[in-house]
Every structure is written in C-alpha cells, then in structure tokens.
Amino acid sequence: MDKVLPRKNRKKVKAIVIVIGIFLLTFITYKTFFQDVVLNVSKKEVRIRVVEEGYFEDYISFQGQVEPLHSMLVNIVEGGAIQELFVENGAIVETGEPLARLYNPSTEYSFMSQENALIEQMNNLNVSKMNIRNQEINLTKDLLSVQHDYKEAELMYELNKKLYDQEVLSKSDWERTKETFRYQKERKSLIEQSISKEKQTSEVQLAQIEQSLYVMQKSLVKLRENKENFLLVAPISGRLSSFDVILGKTYTAGESIGKIDVMKGYKLVAQVDEFYLERIQVGQKGQIDMKGELVAVEVKKIIPEVKSGRFEVQLDFMIDRTLKLQEGTSFGVKLFLSGKDKTLLLPKGNFYQETKGEWVYVVKGDKAERRKVELARENPAYYEVISGLEVGEEVIISSYRDYLRVEYLNIKE
Structure with a gap:
C-alpha cells in the first residue's frame, strides 16, 4: 500500500527538481556556446606580435596621381x-x-543674314545723319541770309534817320524805312528762334543715331568674332x-573636347575614403617615397563632394628644386593627421574585424588567454592601446574567426 507524503515533503521535492532543471539548462547552454573552452592551434597558423611603447603617428595612407598644377579646358x-x-x-x-x-551651314547662314541686316540698318542711319547735317547747313544759310537782310535794313534805317532829321528825306520814305527795319528785325528774331529749336532737335537725333550706330558696330564686331569661333x-x-x-x-x-596642361609644376590628386572627410584639412603635411627619397607634400585643396564613397584631395609638392615627374604616375601618400604621441602600440591585424578591438588573445608561453582591452586611434601600422595590455606582452593579431567562443588556446609547434 502506497504511503502519502506530507505536503511539506512534496514542496521540498519540487524545489529540488527545479534546481536540478536550472543547473541542467545552464550546463547545456554553456556547453552549447562555450563547448570549445580550450582549443589547440598550430603556431604556424597564427601571427603573434609584441606590445611596444613608442610614438603613435596619426596618419593615413592613400594613392595620389601626378597631374599638372594648372590646366584649362578646351571648349566648343x-x-x-x-x-x-x-x-x-x-x-x-x-x-x-x-x-x-x-x-x-545653318549657323553661318544665320550669321550672314544678321550681318547684312546690321549693315543695312547702319547705312540707313548714316543716310539719316547726313540728311540732318545737310538740313543744318541749309538752316545756317537761311540764318546768314536773314542776318544780311537785317543788317542792310539797319544801315538804311540809321542813314535815313539822319536824313529825315535834316529834313532831306520825306516823311513817307522815313515811314517805309522804319517799317522795313521793323520787319527785318522781327523776321530775324523768329528765324533765329526757329533755327535754335531745329538745332536742339537735330542734336538729340544725332546723339540717338550715334548711340544706335555704336551699338550696331559692337554687335557687328561681336558677330564677326562669333564667325571666327568656328576656328x-x-x-x-x-x-x-x-x-x-x-x-x-x-x-x-x-562641350569640352580636351584640355591643355601648363607645363609649369605638378600636383598630386587623390581619391580618399569619405571616412576621413572631417579629419583632413588644408595645410596638413605628408610625404611620398620617390625612388628612396622622401618628398614632403601638403594638402592644398579639398573637394568635399563625395562620389562612390570617396572625395578628392589635392596636394602640392613642398620642394624647391624641379622634380622630374610624369603625368599619371602614382605615389603612395603618407598624410599626418596630428603630431606624435608616446603611448602603447599594438601592430594591426585581422583580429580587429571580429573583436572590434574589445578583446584579444594574450600569449603566455605555449598558451593564449582571452582578455578585454581598450583600443583607440589607429594608423595603417598600429592601434593605440588605452588599457588591458602592457609593454612586452605578446598578442595574436591574426583572424579569430575559427575560435570566437574559445577562452583559451594551446599553441603547438
């Protein structure tokens, strides 16, 4: 006959079962994710480098192509x-x-038509100008004639006045003399006023004609220059x-159909990854290796427009003597982004792709242990070490792809 367990004993059994279940789950999880706690690797399969103390140079490397310092496009x-x-x-x-x-052909015909039209208009304006000049001459002749008639009437008036005062001239003749003089005087005044107004009008017309001729002449010159643009x-x-x-x-x-390169000086033109757009500035110094000689260069111009993930940087050669360069030649440029700082340095490697610089394998003898680190700046050769490593320690810098879940490595010869 089965014996009924007390309620307290049943609770205790249930608790034990739960604890055992949690333990088993934890064990299975651990075995699943960290089943390779220790892994044997061949020393030939890994790259090991030493942490060293030195000066960190914050620089980047890229390829620059030699181009003429100045060029001009040839446009149609x-x-x-x-x-x-x-x-x-x-x-x-x-x-x-x-x-x-x-x-x-169509453009040349258009030029010819425009040229003929301009010449015809200019000829018409010149004819108008000549007519106005002739009119001025006729008015001057009329004025001279009127002034002559007035002068004769004036002389006759003065002479007859004396004769009339001496009672030699009759009163009727004197009255005719006065009337003739009055008439010539008024006639002269009216004609002078009329001629003055005519001359003012003529001057305005001539000024307008001259301005029109000036504009047309400029248009004609420009038109003929445009005809020369076919050459x-x-x-x-x-x-x-x-x-x-x-x-x-x-x-x-x-349309641009070519360019002319001025054969006086060269520059380097490089396409740099957009990641460095905010870090590269005009005036930053760098260097290139030209057949074993280090030649200084300087950032002269930055074109911030990004195309296909890259932007353009132009650099000048900082050297007094003339360099024997060939357009299109490429050089590796080492551009310094800041000064030198003394710090711990870890050589670069493929491990960074898997760990993002958060941990590394530190080698001690024939073993390697996983350790958290903090890395900061980088250049093409080194990472700057902030914490987690000491001078002289050895680190595996090759790829960690095959043992990301491993805590320890046994390094075999």
Whole structure:
C-alpha cells in the first residue's frame, strides 16, 4: 500500500527538481556556446606580435596621381561638325594656335543674314545723319541770309534817320524805312528762334543715331568674332591632352573636347575614403617615397563632394628644386593627421574585424588567454592601446574567426 507524503515533503521535492532543471539548462547552454573552452592551434597558423611603447603617428595612407598644377579646358564655342584638324593629342601648343575648324551651314547662314541686316540698318542711319547735317547747313544759310537782310535794313534805317532829321528825306520814305527795319528785325528774331529749336532737335537725333550706330558696330564686331569661333584655337600654351576629336563628328556649344596642361609644376590628386572627410584639412603635411627619397607634400585643396564613397584631395609638392615627374604616375601618400604621441602600440591585424578591438588573445608561453582591452586611434601600422595590455606582452593579431567562443588556446609547434 502506497504511503502519502506530507505536503511539506512534496514542496521540498519540487524545489529540488527545479534546481536540478536550472543547473541542467545552464550546463547545456554553456556547453552549447562555450563547448570549445580550450582549443589547440598550430603556431604556424597564427601571427603573434609584441606590445611596444613608442610614438603613435596619426596618419593615413592613400594613392595620389601626378597631374599638372594648372590646366584649362578646351571648349566648343560654336557648335558644328569637325571639318579640319591641325594638331594631335599630346602636342605642345602655343596660345592662339589653331587646333581644329568646325562647320555649321545653318549657323553661318544665320550669321550672314544678321550681318547684312546690321549693315543695312547702319547705312540707313548714316543716310539719316547726313540728311540732318545737310538740313543744318541749309538752316545756317537761311540764318546768314536773314542776318544780311537785317543788317542792310539797319544801315538804311540809321542813314535815313539822319536824313529825315535834316529834313532831306520825306516823311513817307522815313515811314517805309522804319517799317522795313521793323520787319527785318522781327523776321530775324523768329528765324533765329526757329533755327535754335531745329538745332536742339537735330542734336538729340544725332546723339540717338550715334548711340544706335555704336551699338550696331559692337554687335557687328561681336558677330564677326562669333564667325571666327568656328576656328578652335588654344586658350593657353601647354601640352594638349584628352583631345580625341573625330573628323565629321558634330559637337555642341559648350562641350569640352580636351584640355591643355601648363607645363609649369605638378600636383598630386587623390581619391580618399569619405571616412576621413572631417579629419583632413588644408595645410596638413605628408610625404611620398620617390625612388628612396622622401618628398614632403601638403594638402592644398579639398573637394568635399563625395562620389562612390570617396572625395578628392589635392596636394602640392613642398620642394624647391624641379622634380622630374610624369603625368599619371602614382605615389603612395603618407598624410599626418596630428603630431606624435608616446603611448602603447599594438601592430594591426585581422583580429580587429571580429573583436572590434574589445578583446584579444594574450600569449603566455605555449598558451593564449582571452582578455578585454581598450583600443583607440589607429594608423595603417598600429592601434593605440588605452588599457588591458602592457609593454612586452605578446598578442595574436591574426583572424579569430575559427575560435570566437574559445577562452583559451594551446599553441603547438
């Protein structure tokens, strides 16, 4: 016959079962995630480096390409088809030297029509100007005639007045003399006023005509200059590059068909990862290795526009003598972002991809132990160590991909 357990004993049994269950769950979880607590690795499979004390140089490395210090684009001014080529790509050209000739029948016909229209308008204005000048001459003649008649009437008036006062001239003759003099005087006054107004009007008309002729003359000069734009010439002296035009091909106005590189000085142009956009500044110094010689360079210009994850940096050569450079040559640039700081240094390695610098394997003899660390700045060669490591300690810096869940490593020869 079964014996009934007391209530207190049943509670105790239940508690024991729960504890055992938790223990088993913990054990299974631990075995699942940390089943390889210790792993044997070959020393040949890992890279081991020593933590050292030294000066941390905050720098980045990238490739820079040699380009001329100054260049100018060769642009099409008047669109058309290439009719004639005078030079080839790579030629040394002088300012104003013809490069190519274009042809555009419709544009040339338009230029001709505009030129003829302007010349006709200018001729009409010149005729109008001549008519006004002739009118002024006629008015001057009229004025001289009136003044002459007035002068004769005045002389006759003075003479007859004396004769009348001496009672030699009759009263009727004197009255006619006075009337003639009055008439010529009023006639002279009216005509002088009329001629004065006519001259003022003529001066305004002539000024307007001269202004119109000036504008038309400028337009005519510009039009003829535009006709000359079918002849493409070098804007500056230098080496012609990227000049790959094709005979018969049509190019539009404003289209760039090449450039001219000024053969006086060079610069380095680099495409740098956008990660460094906020860290690179104008004036920062760097260096390149040119056949074993370190040549100083300096950031001269930054173009912050990001394309495909990169932005452009232009650097000048900081050297007095002329360098023998070839356009298109690439150099590795070492650009310093700050000064040197004395600190602990850990050589760079692939381990960082898995740990993000939060922990490393520290080697002691033939074993390696997982340890938390704090890393800060980095350059192409080293990480800056903030805490977790000491000078002289050895660290595995190769990839941890195969033993991310392992606490200890046995390093075998």
